[in-house]
Amino acid sequence: MATEAVRRRPVPRAARAPLAVGALVAAATVYVAVVDPNRPGHYVTCPLLALTGLACPGCGGLRATHDLAHLDLVGAWSMNPLWVVAAPLLVALWAVWLVRAWRGRPAPRVPAGVAWATLGVLVVFGVLRNVPALVPWLGPVAS
Incomplete structure (x- = not known):
């Protein structure tokens, strides 16, 4: 029985x-997971x-990323x-971008209201x- 080559x-x-x-x-995440931001220098x-x-x-984002990488x-x-x-939301947005790009569709556009709301959340936080x-x-x- 002949097998056809798998077309990639x-x-x-x-x-x-x-x-x-x-x-x-x-x-970058692997680097932050390996090189502990809690150690100075x-x-x-x-x-x-x-x-x-x-x-x-x-502030604390690198240490939070390190901790997330270590579950x-x-x-x-x-x-x-x-x-x-925010990190899981950004991963989900990246996945949507990848799927749309893979299917030949344009990248999703962020509405101006979402951008302004994000800025507001950052300022308030x-x-x-x-x-x-x-x-x-x-x-x-404090570390």
Whole structure:
């Protein structure tokens, strides 16, 4: 019985960008998983935190990513709860982008309202995580 060679479908040209972004993010995540951000000397300090003592919305994001890569949800939440919520949403958006690109459809467009709402959430989170009464819940845990 003769077997036919399996024909491989080439990667569509439009899918190369989401695949490249996915590979870059995966490599960066592996690096952060291996090189612990809790140990000083491996990563730069947040300039806002260093200059003012205020935590920006991204402060604790590397440590949260490290904890997520090690499946420590509680540790990640204590570093940056917004990132713990946002990371899976970003992965889902990336997956939608990849599927659409693979099927030859244009990348999804983010409505202006969503972009403005995202900016608003970042600003509100940035302010609230520096309110002294909320720091134990929203501020990054000191390493």
